[in-house]
Amino acid sequence: MAERLLLRCLDIPDLRRLDVYTAHGGYEATRKALTTCSPEQLVDVVKASNLRGRGGAGFPTGLKWSFLPKQVAKPVYLAVNADESEPGTFKDRVIMEQDPHQLLEGIIISAYAIRCHTAYIYIRGEFALGAERLEAAIAEARSVGLLGRDILGTGFDLDVWVHRGAGAYICGEETGLIESLEGKRGYPRIKPPFPAVYGLFGCPTIVNNVETLACVPHIVLRGADWFRSIGPEKSPGPKLFCVSGHVERPGTYELPMGTPLREIIYTHAGGIRGGRKLKAVIPGGASMPVFTAEEIDVPMDMDSVQKAGSFLGSAGIMVMDETVCMVWAAFVIGRFFHHESCGQCTPCREGTGWLEKVLRRLEFGEGSATAADVDLLLNIAGNMMGTTICALSEAAAMPARAFATKFRAEFEQHATLGRCPLRPVVEPPRRHAHA
Amino acid sequence: MPTLEIDGQRTEVPDGLTVIQAAERLGIEIPHYCWHPALSIAGNCRMCLVEIEKNPKLQIACNTRVADGMVVHTTSEKTKAAQRSVLEFLLINHPIDCPVCDQAGECKLQEYYMDYDRQRSRFPLPAKVRKKKAIPIGPLVMLDQERCILCARCTRFLDEVTHTSELAIYERGDHCEIELAPGKVLDNPYSGNVVDICPVGALTSRDFRFRARVWYLERADSVCGACANGCNMEIYHREDRIFRFQPRLNPDVNQYWMCDAGRLSYRELQGEGRLTHPLVRGEDEFVPSTWATAIGQVAGRLGDLAREHGPGTVGIVVSARAPNEEVFLLRRLGAALGARVAAVSWSPPGAFHDDFLVKADKNPNTQGLRLQGLAPDGEADQLLEMAGAGRLIALILHRTDLTAWRDTVAVRAALERVPCLVVLDTDRREASEYADVVLPIATYAECDGTFTNHAGRVQRFRAAVQPPGEARPGWFVLGELLVRLGGRESFASAETVFAALAEECAAFEGLSYSALGADGHPAVSGAP
Numbered sequence A: 001m002a003e004r005l006l007l008r009c010l011d012i013p014d015l016r017r018l019d020v021y022t023a024h025g026g027y028e029a030t031r032k033a034l035t036t037c038s039p040e041q042l043v044d045v046v047k048a049s050n051l052r053g054r055g056g057a058g059f060p061t062g063l064k065w066s067f068l069p070k071q072v073a074k075p076v077y078l079a080v081n082a083d084e085s086e087p088g089t090f091k092d093r094v095i096m097e098q099d100p101h102q103l104l105e106g107i108i109i110s111a112y113a114i115r116c117h118t119a120y121i122y123i124r125g126e127f128a129l130g131a132e133r134l135e136a137a138i139a140e141a142r143s144v145g146l147l148g149r150d151i152l153g154t155g156f157d158l159d160v161w162v163h164r165g166a167g168a169y170i171c172g173e174e175t176g177l178i179e180s181l182e183g184k185r186g187y188p189r190i191k192p193p194f195p196a197v198y199g200l201f202g203c204p205t206i207v208n209n210v211e212t213l214a215c216v217p218h219i220v221l222r223g224a225d226w227f228r229s230i231g232p233e234k235s236p237g238p239k240l241f242c243v244s245g246h247v248e249r250p251g252t253y254e255l256p257m258g259t260p261l262r263e264i265i266y267t268h269a270g271g272i273r274g275g276r277k278l279k280a281v282i283p284g285g286a287s288m289p290v291f292t293a294e295e296i297d298v299p300m301d302m303d304s305v306q307k308a309g310s311f312l313g314s315a316g317i318m319v320m321d322e323t324v325c326m327v328w329a330a331f332v333i334g335r336f337f338h339h340e341s342c343g344q345c346t347p348c349r350e351g352t353g354w355l356e357k358v359l360r361r362l363e364f365g366e367g368s369a370t371a372a373d374v375d376l377l378l379n380i381a382g383n384m385m386g387t388t389i390c391a392l393s394e395a396a397a398m399p400a401r402a403f404a405t406k407f408r409a410e411f412e413q414h415a416t417l418g419r420c421p422l423r424p425v426v427e428p429p430r431r432h433a434h435a
Numbered sequence B: 001m002p003t004l005e006i007d008g009q010r011t012e013v014p015d016g017l018t019v020i021q022a023a024e025r026l027g028i029e030i031p032h033y034c035w036h037p038a039l040s041i042a043g044n045c046r047m048c049l050v051e052i053e054k055n056p057k058l059q060i061a062c063n064t065r066v067a068d069g070m071v072v073h074t075t076s077e078k079t080k081a082a083q084r085s086v087l088e089f090l091l092i093n094h095p096i097d098c099p100v101c102d103q104a105g106e107c108k109l110q111e112y113y114m115d116y117d118r119q120r121s122r123f124p125l126p127a128k129v130r131k132k133k134a135i136p137i138g139p140l141v142m143l144d145q146e147r148c149i150l151c152a153r154c155t156r157f158l159d160e161v162t163h164t165s166e167l168a169i170y171e172r173g174d175h176c177e178i179e180l181a182p183g184k185v186l187d188n189p190y191s192g193n194v195v196d197i198c199p200v201g202a203l204t205s206r207d208f209r210f211r212a213r214v215w216y217l218e219r220a221d222s223v224c225g226a227c228a229n230g231c232n233m234e235i236y237h238r239e240d241r242i243f244r245f246q247p248r249l250n251p252d253v254n255q256y257w258m259c260d261a262g263r264l265s266y267r268e269l270q271g272e273g274r275l276t277h278p279l280v281r282g283e284d285e286f287v288p289s290t291w292a293t294a295i296g297q298v299a300g301r302l303g304d305l306a307r308e309h310g311p312g313t314v315g316i317v318v319s320a321r322a323p324n325e326e327v328f329l330l331r332r333l334g335a336a337l338g339a340r341v342a343a344v345s346w347s348p349p350g351a352f353h354d355d356f357l358v359k360a361d362k363n364p365n366t367q368g369l370r371l372q373g374l375a376p377d378g379e380a381d382q383l384l385e386m387a388g389a390g391r392l393i394a395l396i397l398h399r400t401d402l403t404a405w406r407d408t409v410a411v412r413a414a415l416e417r418v419p420c421l422v423v424l425d426t427d428r429r430e431a432s433e434y435a436d437v438v439l440p441i442a443t444y445a446e447c448d449g450t451f452t453n454h455a456g457r458v459q460r461f462r463a464a465v466q467p468p469g470e471a472r473p474g475w476f477v478l479g480e481l482l483v484r485l486g487g488r489e490s491f492a493s494a495e496t497v498f499a500a501l502a503e504e505c506a507a508f509e510g511l512s513y514s515a516l517g518a519d520g521h522p523a524v525s526g527a528p
Helices: A018-023 A028-036 A039-049 A061-066 A092-098 A100-113 A128-143 A174-181 A210-222 A224-228 A261-268 A302-307 A326-340 A346-364 A372-383 A392-406 A408-417 B019-025 B077-092 B108-117 B153-160 B193-197 B260-264 B291-309 B324-337 B366-371 B379-388 B408-417 B430-434 B474-484 B494-504
Strands: A077-082 A118-123 A148-151 A156-164 A205-209 A238-245 A251-256 A278-282 A316-321 B003-006 B009-012 B049-052 B071-073 B141-143 B167-170 B177-180 B203-205 B218-223 B232-238 B241-247 B279-281 B286-288 B314-319 B340-344 B394-398 B420-425 B437-440 B449-452 B457-461
Touching: A018 A100, A018 A128, A028 A100, A028 A210, A039 A061, A039 A100, A039 A210, A039 A224, A061 A205, A077 A100, A077 A174, A077 A210, A092 A100, A092 A128, A092 A210, A100 A118, A100 A128, A100 A156, A100 A210, A118 A128, A118 A174, A128 A156, A174 A205, A205 A210, A210 A224, A210 A238, A238 A261, A251 A261, A261 A278, A261 A316, A278 A326, A326 A346, A326 A392, A326 A408, A346 A372, A346 A392, A346 A408, A346 B077, A372 A392, A372 A408, A372 B077, A392 A408, B003 B019, B049 B077, B077 B108, B153 B167, B153 B193, B193 B203, B193 B241, B218 B457, B241 B260, B279 B291, B291 B314, B291 B324, B291 B394, B291 B420, B291 B437, B291 B474, B314 B324, B314 B379, B324 B340, B324 B366, B324 B394, B324 B449, B324 B474, B324 B494, B340 B379, B366 B449, B379 B408, B408 B430, B420 B430, B420 B474, B449 B494, B474 B494
Parallel strands: A077 A118, A077 A205, A118 A156, A238 A316, B003 B071, B314 B340, B314 B394, B394 B420, B420 B437
Antiparallel strands: A148 A156, A238 A251, A278 A316, B003 B009, B049 B071, B141 B203, B167 B177, B218 B232, B232 B241, B279 B286, B279 B437, B449 B457
8 A cells, every 4th residue: 555544653753743643634534523524424434434343353333333322311432442452463552652643533533423422542551652642642632622622612522531451351352341441350241231232331332443443534534435445345444464473574564454464474574584484374363263374365354364264353463484383382372361361251261271281281291292182172172162251262262273273283293292393392481370 | 922932842931031031930940050040140150051043152041031933952962062061161170079078969060060061071180270278258158269160159149239249259260269358358247148159169158067968958948037037948957956047039038048147046946055844843943844744733823823813913925936826825825814915025235137138126926926916015014013013923934034134133023923933935044943834845946837027927937856855836835735724626736726816816817827838928917
């Protein structure tokens, strides 16, 4: 894509400052939306744009907004999901640190569209700089009447609060996020009811991802047709791809939705580091099924990746070269999800720990791994699918299942050898400490 | 009303019901741990996953509302596979210490394992997550974190019912554990209920644990006598010893709960002071006697004295601890002797009560006295005055120790001046020391009968255990006494006494033991 929109910050120095941002057309979309559109018109244009959530699930944003009850006495809340907790994902971070006003604009317009007067940005606790820059941007916007009472003289009021998380993956799940915002343990809620009906403090609530909201001002300025013209019509738009791992140029790339994975890895990210061979790629963050090197000719949009057997997820592309042990990779991911399971639902609470234990004994020869462990792993993972309140159980099961299926021979070799054939014998990583 | 099909049975149920409730109405039990009808829906245990046609995923029956045309399969292969899988997950880190676990025999893990699982463990023993065991978390409750399945019933009870939130879940994943909140102790007046609702051996009763295996115990339906609320309960007993009280569901009285004081009040029913034989005063101390002698002596003396001194010279004091049946027979006794009958309903001043279950009135049958026209209105004080003045020729004290709640010196002096003092009671108390004859009677755990609770609900209790020694049910002793005094009717059971009461007393009109059933029945309102 010739023109960068979401990542204009890479082209314009100091874009995070309000004066720079406005000098480059900032808040024009806000002015246009608040002064010339009704909330209903905005919902319609976002619907027409086919914008789908960038957090991982890819749910149509306009449709989500339209689930809000039409007549309601309670306040409506907008909760901005800035938790970005999916391993391999670092796109929202760039927006918040380098271009916070873009997000604020998205928040103001979206809040206006859903008749919300209080928005919370739930930001990952580790993003100290992002939180600081957001606070600064909010103060700037407030000082010129872009936030607070009677925004731009339109009579629309909006307050935005930054709420820092305390380090739990599960608080990126929208109802876990809501519980956490309420000051409770980050336990995802059983659905129904969905947040649009019963969300934050029991009020109708829309939870949207940072990148999703950042798309909204551009849709307002350029129209739904323009947005739909980028990439495949059913999941269109500019998209941020986070490339990490064994590539020459890891980083966040803004490319049209549907850019082939091979092109992202080999053209934009400079190919495999040191000229080595590609072994595996996770296309959508740690929770998504892995692709083998043979499977990367896939357009990176929601429907195409799903058709290819994985998910676009948060577009966290994790590239692994030939030196990486697949059991080890599965173990690292398994260990993460074991650590992050909230512990509410039985299959996830118990299954994540069990998966880690089986992967650990395969990789580190702890206990006595057998060839049957591969089938055990697949069986445990299967039992964790579709049986819990939220998707964390699947997030742990899907990668384990994909690694063990697609690299089955390597897994079996581990069992036969009683150790890892690829990596030198090392102390196994310690189990996560729990107080 | 939606019509749905569960396991091939079609049923029409009210809107808003969940699948688990609809199945219950058909007599189909969907296994569950976290769901409890009196608590919010947590949906975390996943044991109640069932197959619902047209749904790609299994759904939890506890949180799925019924819909018209819904087709549910609770025994399909998919459902069974999910049940097996959830049980396997629940058991991998469970210590399987059933042989030393007090919950064994009433443990939902054991029961569901046998009903739905029965597979061998695929999890190596040393790999289990270890947690803390045998932690006393309050006067009544012991916590074992390893056995806990984190269903959150206890935390929801403490959040939603008592609003005290002593317990919470800490840590994450398979390291999650139930723990006391900082600085708290589980000592609210309803703490024992968490033991009842804990489906596994994580919360056990410090009072009951290791005293009996539950499969040796028998149960009897009863009503708690510790206050005027009349919480429905079960008495667990064996070989004429009571081991515990547990609440029994009554939506109109106590729902699923009872207070700790009531729960522990079984101890008072089998204390050291129980009377085991009729006692007749000898030269200077009591001599154990037979019922024939004692009853004969009491009937003879009371009859003679009443005839000799005329109406109003014999007094009867009946307490609100007496069941309706005994109150009725005492009234008859009063009529036969021309006696003045006084009612007392005494509770310790400042006794704990709240706006939930615990009543300030610590007597189970104050309302029953009122409904039989015996308001506790000070008549007893007049009797004492008469006694003190030497004008009371005989006095019957029924289940009451007047010395405990009146000016002790004056009461003692008064009791000493009564020429004939007869005491009917379960325990030896101070007033019985002044008696001429003491008749040992049964507690409410040892006989059939009814109490009328504070709201006028008449509720049955049943004999769970035998009275100790020669003690007999109060209705039986009073019935014998009446026969000896020339009464024409003899009563074969508490039920027949109640039938006579219902015949005679407007407030109980139309009631019978069968009409009272398990849940009791309100007395006739507006009756005097």
